[in-house]
Amino acid sequence: MNSAAAVAAPLDDPFYYLTNFEFVLAWVTERHGDLLGEAEWGFHVAFAALPRASRALLVRMVMRKGEHFRPSRLAYPEIDAEAGDTEAALAPLVAAGLVEAAPALELATLFAQLRLPELRQALAEEIRAAGLPPAAGKSVLREALLARDASPRPLAAWWPDAPEEVVRLTVMATCDRLRLMFFGNLRQDWSEFVLAELGHQRFEAVPFGVDARAFCHREEVDAYLALHALRGRLEEGEAPVELAAAVPARPANPWLASRHARLCLALGRQAERQGEGGLALSLYGRAGWPAPAASGEGRIRLLRLAERRGETRKALALAEPLARLSHDEAEAQALERLLPRLRRRLGLSPRAISTEPVPERFTLRLPGPAWVEGAVRDHLHHEAAPVHYVENTLITGLFGLLCWEALFAALPGAFFHPFQSGPADLYREDFLARRREYFDDCLARLEDGRYRQTIRDNWRMKVGIANPFVHWGALSEELLEQALECIPPEHLRACFERLLGDLRTNRAGLPDLVQFLPEAPAGEPRYRLIEVKGPGDRLQDNQRRWLAFFRRHGIPAAVCQLNWEETA
Structure with a gap:
């Protein structure tokens, strides 16, 4: 099937989302079987052995945000109608190791899972120890308590009178890997099927064979996931100096190499904003060279930063051969402005540059x-x-x-x-x-x-x-x-x-x-x-x-x- 509308399950089927997920699972195992490891094959076998209600509940969890859930918030009528209730559908998932029944929770997870009155009960001792008033709001509690060193523990240990335990989905990383192998990116998610079925998104039907796939080697999937994780950590505010040390070598695959260059460029920009010029230069170098195959923006940023840092001779030594090699219009335009400045700073005569037509x-x-x-x-x-x-x-x-x-x-x-x-x-x-x-x-x-x-x-x-x-x-x-x-x-x-x-x-x-x-x-x-x-x-x-x-x-x-x- 080459049409998105043809593969999306009809929405009048109450288990449409399960049908769509199983389609992806079958697609990936058929086309990417040689790239699957023990975790993916183990999930495939365990998932197939589950009753339908449990498979449906797991897919509902996969399609939601995060890995932690309260069972009371996992009530779906079609699942309850088949299994009796959420707990009955959840039990086989716990038995198969796909869901952890009582995971240790960090304070941040606790704040995400509990409402304010529940937090006041669960963290009563911590609130008193911090000298906070009993009526403190959630944001005040979060700011004060998250700064304290508290070891993770199950909800029952935080709050012995809790009405239920929080559970954790253990296979989200595996499901993300399967989604990546299907879509070729992590930008698209399971909602694509629904949007296609509703007609909100339509795609050209292009014929492709069983051998058509985004990745040819498992290492390419690993590299994509590693780069994606580092970009996520940067967006969450982690320091670029720590992330730069974790950036892997540039992949040989040109597509992944471009993602690698964009990550180094983003890290370099953040390092420059934070005043870490030496680190930024190093990261721009990793983004921009070898030229001209890598990021032109990375090369120009490196040259401009070197100029601002007084490293004029180094900048000119890099810029002049680049001007002869580059076929990128944006880069050539930036070099036409940069080169005369660099030459003047070094007391050299500026070379003639092309004049831009006046509009x-x-x-x-x-x-x-x-x-x-x-x-x-x-x-x-x-x-x-x-x-x-x-x-x-x-x-x-x-x-x-x-x-x-x-x-x-x-x-x-x-x-x-x-x-x-x-x-x-x-x-x-x-x-x-x-x-x-x-x-x-x-x-x-x-x-x-x-x-x-x-x-x-x-x-x-x-x-x-x-x-x-x-x-x-x-x-x-x-x-x-x-x-x-x-x-x-x-x-x-x-x-x-x-x-x-x-x-x-x-x-x-x-x-x-x-x-x-x-x-x-x-x-x-x-x-x-x-x-x-x-x-x-x-x-x-x-x-x-x-x-x-x-x-x-x-x-x-x-x-x-x-x-x-x-x-x-």
């Missing part, structure tokens, strides 16, 4: 303040020259519709489950090279006029289906038709080729507005793109690059500087 500009003064793009749109709009707000949606949307076939080509390593909004290798270096023939065929339609019908057909046939470049809510049929009538195909081709040069970076920075001019005299542009800047705002680097590109290719684009009228 056309005009100024408006309107009543306000208000939404700047909306104010300019409404002021310029009239029936003969309609204006639309399209920031990053029009050019990319036309590209996604024209090149649908290329984006969803069923190539090895691109699609491996039914819930993908785009190819897994979308931002990898070889994405275009692997599909050059497909993209050439799509772009050739701009030469012979077939592109209009292709875009119209895909807009009608694919409406609502996820595409990484098509934002359906922003691409009305009226906007589509006006764009196809007024934007020349040679302009579209130039923009599409630039998108393909760096899909991740170049999909952003496009102008805010488009104005169509269908009644323009022959030989004059029948549209113009407008980047709006409000008071005190200035062009971002990615916007400057697009505007320079438009200028070089004769594409009509302007910057509107908006000022508000002064009021009495």
Whole structure:
């Protein structure tokens, strides 16, 4: 099955979530069996031996947040109807070791599980010892008591009169690993099945065989989980100096290597914010080299930080060969600014740099303040020259519709489950090279006029289906038709080729507005793109690059500087 709607269980089945979970389990064991270890196979066997009510209860727990639960909060009518009550469904899970009956609880877990009146009973001695008033609120209790050194213990030891014991799911890590092997990421979760069944999310049906999968080696799954765990610890506030020591060597897999670089970059940014410049330099180095395959942002951050720390000669020694090697527009733009500064600091003559074309500009003064793009749109709009707000949606949307076939080509390593909004290798270096023939065929339609019908057909046939470049809510049929009538195909081709040069970076920075001019005299542009800047705002680097590109290719684009009228 290649369609998400086809694999999602109908929601009128009270055990739909169990059916979906069992589908994932079967899918993973069939396609990733050689990557499963003792824990995963043991779970598979133990889960299959459970009664249905117990399997359903375990899945309900897996799909909820955290690992600790109070049985009284695990009441589900379909489970109670089959097992009699929650305790009856829970007992086989405890017997199989999938749930721990009376785990030792840390104070933080206690605060998460108990209500305020219960906390006052369970922690009465600790509250008195801390000198807190009996009526203290939960936040006051948390702040005071979590700072105290208290050993974990079962709930009955904290609170002998507790009406029930807290239980702990012991297989969450195993289930997360299985979810990762199915989706190829931990961003997607079990709700994907429900959203697909409800029709809230629709995905292109791409054929793939039993050998199509996200991971080829168990070590790759381990590496992903390790990097994900470190990122989570960083987001929870753990010090980067501690996390940096735990970062593993860069994986050989290019996809995982990019995740490794992004983690090092995030750690470096946090270290720099905390004033740990030496650590930040080291982490930016790990993120950015070897060049140009790693993170360009990491390289530029390293050079800028080295400059601020007075390590000018080191920065120049790294920057000059990088300027000769880099094919990244954003990096080249940053180096053009950085290199002259570094050379001046060292008393060297600045080398000639390319000059950026100056974009056309005009100024408006309107009543306000208000939404700047909306104010300019409404002021310029009239029936003969309609204006639309399209920031990053029009050019990319036309590209996604024209090149649908290329984006969803069923190539090895691109699609491996039914819930993908785009190819897994979308931002990898070889994405275009692997599909050059497909993209050439799509772009050739701009030469012979077939592109209009292709875009119209895909807009009608694919409406609502996820595409990484098509934002359906922003691409009305009226906007589509006006764009196809007024934007020349040679302009579209130039923009599409630039998108393909760096899909991740170049999909952003496009102008805010488009104005169509269908009644323009022959030989004059029948549209113009407008980047709006409000008071005190200035062009971002990615916007400057697009505007320079438009200028070089004769594409009509302007910057509107908006000022508000002064009021009495």
